Amino acid sequence: MCGRYTLKTKATDIARRFHFDLNPGLEDAFRPRYNISPGQGISAVIDDRDKDRRVPEILHWGLVPSWADDPAIARNLSNARLETVDAKPSFRDALRYRRCLIPADGFYEWKSTAGGGKAPHYFEVEDGALFGFAAIWEHWAHPDGSEILSCALLTTRPNALMAPIHDRMPVILPPELEAAWLDPRIINPAPLLPHLQPYPAEKMRARPFSPKVNNARLDDPSLLSDPPPPQEIAFFDKLL
DNA sequence: CCAGACGTTGTT
DNA sequence: GTCTGG
DNA sequence: CCAGACGTTGTT
DNA sequence: GTCTGG
Numbered sequence: 001m002c003g004r005y006t007l008k009t010k011a012t013d014i015a016r017r018f019h020f021d022l023n024p025g026l027e028d029a030f031r032p033r034y035n036i037s038p039g040q041g042i043s044a045v046i047d048d049r050d051k052d053r054r055v056p057e058i059l060h061w062g063l064v065p066s067w068a069d070d071p072a073i074a075r076n077l078s079n080a081r082l083e084t085v086d087a088k089p090s091f092r093d094a095l096r097y098r099r100c101l102i103p104a105d106g107f108y109e110w111k112s113t114a115g116g117g118k119a120p121h122y123f124e125v126e127d128g129a130l131f132g133f134a135a136i137w138e139h140w141a142h143p144d145g146s147e148i149l150s151c152a153l154l155t156t157r158p159n160a161l162m163a164p165i166h167d168r169m170p171v172i173l174p175p176e177l178e179a180a181w182l183d184p185r186i187i188n189p190a191p192l193l194p195h196l197q198p199y200p201a202e203k204m205r206a207r208p209f210s211p212k213v214n215n216a217r218l219d220d221p222s223l224l225s226d227p228p229p230p231q232e233i234a235f236f237d238k239l240l
Numbered sequence: 241c242c243a244g245a246c247g248t249t250g251t252t
Numbered sequence: 253g254t255c256t257g258g
Numbered sequence: 259c260c261a262g263a264c265g266t267t268g269t270t
Numbered sequence: 271g272t273c274t275g276g
Contacts, residue, residue, distance in 0.1 A: 001249055003259025037258055037259060065246070067271050075256085076247050078259080089246050089272055110259070112250080118260075155248085168249080214260050216258040 001079045002133070002153050002170035004120075004213065005107035007043065008032040008221070009130050014103050017130045018045045018178075020054040029058050035219040038062050038078035044137065044151060045101045047182040054182065057137075059100070063152035064140040065090045071140060074150055080136060082156040082171055082196055086189065091152065094136035096187050100151060101132035101178060108213055109166040111232075119232045120209040121165050125172060125199060132178055134171040134196055154196065161201035164239055172199040208232035 007014070011030035015022040022030070029043050036042060041058045048055045062074030077090060085091045105128060110118040125131045137151040154171035162169045173181055177195050180186060210226035212218050 001259075003249085035258090039256090039258065039259095063247090065271085067246080072255095073247075076249085079248055081248075084247095091247085093271085108259075116251095120259090152247090216260065219258090 001155050001166075001168045002107055002109070003038055003078065004216070005036050005104045005133075005170075006034050006122075007036060007104050008034060009103075009105050014043075014130060015056075018054065018101065018103060018132065020045055020056050023056070026056060029056075032221070033219060034221060034223050035213055035216055036061075037216040039075070042151070043103060044135065045103060045132070045182065046098075046137065047184050049184040057100070057149065059137050059149050059151040061153075062150055063090070063094065063136070063138050064148050064150045066093075066138060066140055068140060071142075071148055071150075077152050079155045079168075079170075080152040082134075082154045082193070085136070085154060086193065091136060094138045094152075095189050097184065098137045099181050099189070100135050100137045101173060101182060102135045102151070102153060103130060104133055105130050107133075107170060108209065109162065109169070111165045111235075118214070119229070119235075120211060120213050121206055121232075121236075122209040122213075123162065123169075123204055123206050125204050127205070131175075132173040134173050134181060156196065156198050159198040159201040159204070161204050161206055162198075165206070169198055171196050174199075206236075208236050 038061045042061045044057045044059045063077040064071045064074045080091045106124045134154045140148045155168045158169045208228035
């Protein structure tokens with residue numbers, strides 16, 4: 001699955017890469033992040049049909065279906081399986097009408113170890129370049145009148161690079177598909193889905209990571225230079 | 241017809 | 253074991 | 259995703 | 271809201 005990622009690229013570079021205007025007031029939302037977790041507000045890019053342009057949006061990571069009685073259901077819906085997303089009542093409308101892209105420049109997956117432990121690994125695309133996770137979003141009206149905008153990241157089977165670490169991986173949009181994925185005029189997503197594949201392993205790289213990332217309160221650049229456990233380095237070296 | 245679920249991950 | 257916080 | 263809490267009463 | 275189970 002995908003339950004943690006980074007977005008450390010400068011806000012102006014993110015806006016340029018995904019073609020949106022960086023409105024004032026988004027400085028904090030787009031501050032460099034090294035440990036983004038479910039339950040937080042995350043930066044997304046959507047195509048606003050009325051304005052006919054791409055806009056940044058802050059969405060709660062964890063989707064709340066519009067019919068939900070309790071928004072706490074979001075805790076279980078931070079991901080949506082690509083294989084079934086078009087059939088699930090919780091996701092179907094969002095897939096048709098509310099697709100979005102989540103800017104990122106790396107993500108974490110945990111490898112279950114023999115002793116029942118978890119060893120984090122860090123994954124990047126194209127030598128650390130920005131990319132977009134394929135995601136869907138939804139709105140939920142609170143009885144008190146307030147509204148929650150929320151999202152779920154799509155997942156799929158792992159590519160060859162990820163398979164030794166984990167049995168799922170997030171769906172990363174091929175850049176040439178980004179425009180169609182965001183296009184709100186496309187309300188039949190079926191032709192898009194075959195283009196969503198496990199991202200090519202040869203365009204990604206991976207490394208074992210410091211267990212400090214386990215603690216979601218730690219969100220600073222020192223994580224990236226903190227050494228991983230020696231046994232995980234050894235495990236990783238054997239894969240090559 | 242009404243009642244009750246609706247989801248993912250990991251783990252067993 | 254399960255729920256909440258980050 | 260992982261980490262960490264998880265409870266009451268009375269009193270200050 | 272919509273689908274499934276009874």
